[in-house]
Structures are given as C-alpha cells and as structure tokens.
Amino acid sequence: MKNIKKFSSHFNVWLCLMITFTIISCKEDSGIQFAREGAKPDKLTNISFEEAAGGAIISYDMPDNVDLRYVQATYTLDNGRTMVAKSSVYDNHLKVEGFAKIGEYNIELKAVSVGEVQSDPIMIKIKTGKPQYQILAESFESDSYFYSTFGGINLVYKNESAANIILRVFKFGTNPTTNMTGWNTINDTYTKSKEGVIRVRGENPIAAKYGVIIRDQWGNISDTIVRTLTPLEEVELKGIKGYKGIVAYSNENKNGEYILNYSAQGNSADLEVALFDGLQTGSTYNTGKQWWGRNAPIPLQFSLDLGKKVQLSRVKLWGRNDNASLLFQATHPKEFEVYASNNPATDGSWDSWTLVGSFTGTRPSGLAFGVNATQEDQTYAQAGEDFEVAWDTQESYRYFRVKVLCTWNGVREQPLGNALTVAISEMKFFGKYTQ
Incomplete structure (x- = not known):
C-alpha cells in the first residue's frame, strides 16, 4: 500500500524545526574575520567504516597538525538534502545518518584547522544499515507489537537508537465530519523515547482496518503497515x-x-x-x-x-x-x-x-x-x-x-x-x- 501523505500543519511546523536544527551546521558564516589561519592539514588516513542504522560510523587516523580543530563529513541524503557531520580532535570517528534505505553512498571527508582551513578532500564509499524507521515499521507486522485489546488497539514500539520519530495511526472508515470514507488519523505520537506503548481507546468491538506509518527527523517515511483487528468489548x-x-x-x-x-x-x-x-x-x-x-x-x-x-x-x-x-x-x-x-x-x-x-x-x-x-x-x-x-x-x-x-x-x-x-x-x- 502506498504511503499516506496527508500531514497536519502542526506536523509540518515540527518537521521544519527539526530540519533547521539538523542542518544548521551546513550554513556558512559570512563576514567573520578569523584571528589567524592555521596551516593546511594533511589528509585523513587509515579510514574504515561500520554500518549503523540509517548510516555508518566512520573511523580514521587524524593528521599530526597542531592547528587541527575538527573532522568534517559532507554527504547527500536520498531526498537530495546535503548534510554535514563534524567530530572534534578528541575523537577518531564520526557518524553519518539520515539515509532512507540500505545502500552505498559517497562521503567526502576533510580535516579542518584553525581559521576553517581545510585539507584536500577524500571520497569514500560506505554501506548503510537498515534505518530505524524501517525497523520500527516492520515490527508492527507482529502480533506482539500491533494488536487488539479491551476497548481498542495497542502499538508497542522499540526505538533503540532514541531517534526523533513520529508515529501516526490511522483507521479506515467514514469520517463523521466530512462523511467521506477513507483513512482517518486517530493518533499522532511524537517521541524520542527508546520504548513505549501507544494506546488507542474508545473503539467498538467490531473488525476494522488500522494502519501505522513512521516518519523520522530527516523526512523519511515508512510504508503503511495495515492490520485488521477486532477490539475487545470494554x-x-x-x-x-x-x-x-x-x-x-x-x-x-x-x-x-x-x-x-x-x-x-x-x-x-x-x-x-x-x-x-x-x-x-x-x-x-x-x-x-x-x-x-x-x-x-x-x-x-x-x-x-x-x-x-x-x-x-x-x-x-x-x-x-x-x-x-x-x-x-x-x-x-x-x-x-x-x-x-x-x-x-x-x-x-x-x-x-x-x-x-x-x-x-x-x-x-x-x-x-x-x-x-x-x-x-x-x-x-x-x-x-x-x-x-x-x-x-x-x-x-x-x-x-x-x-x-x-x-x-x-x-x-x-x-x-x-x-x-x-x-x-x-x-x-x-x-x-x-x-
């Protein structure tokens, strides 16, 4: 079934804020005069990566430059958005994330010295793990995570990476306000909790179609998981x-x-x-x-x-x-x-x-x-x-x-x-x- 794409205005405001906070590091300062410029740093060496949910953790050896301040990764998500991740000189790794699916992606790495002096770039190719929003969506195909109970339905979610996500629950039926038949939103949950339960109550004890989609902070949307459930009388x-x-x-x-x-x-x-x-x-x-x-x-x-x-x-x-x-x-x-x-x-x-x-x-x-x-x-x-x-x-x-x-x-x-x-x-x- 195709994604259900109608989202309320308050959802869009929330998403815009999340995007702003996520990509704010991408903006270049203008008109700032640095007190001094450090020497151009050498390239990173001994680069490797480990798959992570919706991304990867990249490890490296840093150059031995006294002016070195941080390491920067620049990459493009599936939706075309350019992202920048940074890590200080006290770490020898950084995380890139936000990818919509498992796949191979190009990452540009640079070392950056005082005064924003950058090393020559190194391009590497990483392979990403399955994104958290997809893992979560697939869990709802199980009776243990999406099921009927007294007076309604329960959805048990496991958000192990504590990512910012939105879970939207739908029910197929006639909207009493518009008298139109289709999918109607019955619950929105905004959370970064590692686990929880969404409880929908006030449902009649008759079989009905319920659906759920997950959207993450990068705008990735899961397929709709649909189940026919019969709430118990309560x-x-x-x-x-x-x-x-x-x-x-x-x-x-x-x-x-x-x-x-x-x-x-x-x-x-x-x-x-x-x-x-x-x-x-x-x-x-x-x-x-x-x-x-x-x-x-x-x-x-x-x-x-x-x-x-x-x-x-x-x-x-x-x-x-x-x-x-x-x-x-x-x-x-x-x-x-x-x-x-x-x-x-x-x-x-x-x-x-x-x-x-x-x-x-x-x-x-x-x-x-x-x-x-x-x-x-x-x-x-x-x-x-x-x-x-x-x-x-x-x-x-x-x-x-x-x-x-x-x-x-x-x-x-x-x-x-x-x-x-x-x-x-x-x-x-x-x-x-x-x-």
Missing part, C-alpha cells in the same frame, strides 16, 4: 464502593485497610467519594474532589467492591492535579499493585487475594524527583495514566485491592502517622461484567 465499571469488611490498618496490623482521611482539608473527601466522582479534581481543572491520605503509611492498601464479578482490563489513575508543582513528587503514587478476590479475609491477610497487575508510573520528561513537571509531564498526567491488566490469563472477581508501594520520592517503608501525604485525584476501572 466498559467503564461503575458503582464502585469502598469495601468495609476488613479491619483498619495499624502499625501492629499492617495488612489492614487504610481507607480514611486524616485531617481532611480543602478539596479532600472520603476515599470512595473522591476517587470515583468522575472528575479529575482540583481548582485548576474542575471542581472534583481528591483523596488525601494524610499521615499515610507506606505501603498502604485499600479495597473496593465492584458489586458484581468483572474481568478487569485496565486501571486509570490521576495524581494530584490541582497543583502542577506536585505532579511526580512525594504525594503522587508511582508504583502500585492490584489484587482481586471473591472472598476477602477480614483480617486483611493476603492469602485470599490474587495479584492481577504490578504497575509503575511513567514520567515523560524523565526528570529526577524534586524537579518541577514540564508541560509534557503536565499534559500526560492531566490525561490520566493507563495501566493494563494481563486480561488473557485472568478470571472474574468482585473485590479489588490497591496496594501503593511508593510515591515518586521512592520511599518504600513509612509507619502510620508520618508526615507523608498520598494524593489520588481519580481512579477508573475498565473491563467487562461477567454476571
């Missing part, structure tokens, strides 16, 4: 209540339930009211209630009664969304587990519970604890974070137990009554009712 599970059949948590019985508010204030409310009021909380975004577990122990657990047996597909969690400076900080849950049971023990012992999922939150920026959330972090947190359950191995349960293992401060053990506050704005449970 609904938001409603009527969730806090389960009151287990003794309260204490420092003597750490298996008990921590379900109360301590010194509730502001927009706080009882757990079952705050967590399931349908609002993602806070004065900044709406008037919903959030749950503050003040003086909370770590780990802590609370149990929920869904009223009927269900097959759980995913949990969605919002941290403390009323204050961006507190996102991914000491109040924001980072690691938690979800257990299930049809006959919970009243003393809170874990033998009556089955682990159905262990989850770790993601911070898109990758910044350390204590650093304020970026706009990317805020946008991600405000949308809520999805945590999927291994649905293919799971039974049906009525009661679920959430165990918070740590917040983003990394502390894994705190007694009841410490100064820590655990804050959750909202939780949602999804899956299907089985009775």
Whole structure:
C-alpha cells in the first residue's frame, strides 16, 4: 500500500524545526574575520567504516597538525538534502545518518584547522544499515507489537537508537465530519523515547482496518503497515464502593485497610467519594474532589467492591492535579499493585487475594524527583495514566485491592502517622461484567 501523505500543519511546523536544527551546521558564516589561519592539514588516513542504522560510523587516523580543530563529513541524503557531520580532535570517528534505505553512498571527508582551513578532500564509499524507521515499521507486522485489546488497539514500539520519530495511526472508515470514507488519523505520537506503548481507546468491538506509518527527523517515511483487528468489548465499571469488611490498618496490623482521611482539608473527601466522582479534581481543572491520605503509611492498601464479578482490563489513575508543582513528587503514587478476590479475609491477610497487575508510573520528561513537571509531564498526567491488566490469563472477581508501594520520592517503608501525604485525584476501572 502506498504511503499516506496527508500531514497536519502542526506536523509540518515540527518537521521544519527539526530540519533547521539538523542542518544548521551546513550554513556558512559570512563576514567573520578569523584571528589567524592555521596551516593546511594533511589528509585523513587509515579510514574504515561500520554500518549503523540509517548510516555508518566512520573511523580514521587524524593528521599530526597542531592547528587541527575538527573532522568534517559532507554527504547527500536520498531526498537530495546535503548534510554535514563534524567530530572534534578528541575523537577518531564520526557518524553519518539520515539515509532512507540500505545502500552505498559517497562521503567526502576533510580535516579542518584553525581559521576553517581545510585539507584536500577524500571520497569514500560506505554501506548503510537498515534505518530505524524501517525497523520500527516492520515490527508492527507482529502480533506482539500491533494488536487488539479491551476497548481498542495497542502499538508497542522499540526505538533503540532514541531517534526523533513520529508515529501516526490511522483507521479506515467514514469520517463523521466530512462523511467521506477513507483513512482517518486517530493518533499522532511524537517521541524520542527508546520504548513505549501507544494506546488507542474508545473503539467498538467490531473488525476494522488500522494502519501505522513512521516518519523520522530527516523526512523519511515508512510504508503503511495495515492490520485488521477486532477490539475487545470494554466498559467503564461503575458503582464502585469502598469495601468495609476488613479491619483498619495499624502499625501492629499492617495488612489492614487504610481507607480514611486524616485531617481532611480543602478539596479532600472520603476515599470512595473522591476517587470515583468522575472528575479529575482540583481548582485548576474542575471542581472534583481528591483523596488525601494524610499521615499515610507506606505501603498502604485499600479495597473496593465492584458489586458484581468483572474481568478487569485496565486501571486509570490521576495524581494530584490541582497543583502542577506536585505532579511526580512525594504525594503522587508511582508504583502500585492490584489484587482481586471473591472472598476477602477480614483480617486483611493476603492469602485470599490474587495479584492481577504490578504497575509503575511513567514520567515523560524523565526528570529526577524534586524537579518541577514540564508541560509534557503536565499534559500526560492531566490525561490520566493507563495501566493494563494481563486480561488473557485472568478470571472474574468482585473485590479489588490497591496496594501503593511508593510515591515518586521512592520511599518504600513509612509507619502510620508520618508526615507523608498520598494524593489520588481519580481512579477508573475498565473491563467487562461477567454476571
């Protein structure tokens, strides 16, 4: 199938910026007078190369010139764009990249001295490895990387070179706005993460054609990978209540339930009211209630009664969304587990519970604890974070137990009554009712 080539205006702006940053080194300075000019450097010697994804790493011996400043490679991509790569005198190699396919390409190498004095050029021919965008596209032909799940589809991507890429997901059908039938964009992901999951939700449980293309920072576009997938039926599970059949948590019985508010204030409310009021909380975004577990122990657990047996597909969690400076900080849950049971023990012992999922939150920026959330972090947190359950191995349960293992401060053990506050704005449970 031919590439789908319609891209939105914001995509083009992003691409132009990437191109500008990539080729800025190609521009020649004008009107600059160098303090002095060094001696013309000798040519590079002992040149070799090693294939790399979409390019090659070129090694060499540098000339023994005191004025030498850097080595420069000039080459042309498949789309006709001229590129320049540079490496300092402290390295004996440089990388050329951005090629659209495996092939042989000519590279011009020069040594450059003080005052931009260049050696005589040397032309070499390299062979490139398969580009990362093609490797990524081909991975989506596998059921392990592009597959249906509850309420939609998942695409698992491995971007091992951490290249800037855009993944665009399409669905074939009728556009409700234009009433035209064709391919419609349903997700755009801009990333340089080494790995991740694109989750498309809100899909009906009927067979449909889905496609994905990858575009890299040099403008190379993959073929469209098309799969016919049937999402599994998924609904938001409603009527969730806090389960009151287990003794309260204490420092003597750490298996008990921590379900109360301590010194509730502001927009706080009882757990079952705050967590399931349908609002993602806070004065900044709406008037919903959030749950503050003040003086909370770590780990802590609370149990929920869904009223009927269900097959759980995913949990969605919002941290403390009323204050961006507190996102991914000491109040924001980072690691938690979800257990299930049809006959919970009243003393809170874990033998009556089955682990159905262990989850770790993601911070898109990758910044350390204590650093304020970026706009990317805020946008991600405000949308809520999805945590999927291994649905293919799971039974049906009525009661679920959430165990918070740590917040983003990394502390894994705190007694009841410490100064820590655990804050959750909202939780949602999804899956299907089985009775």
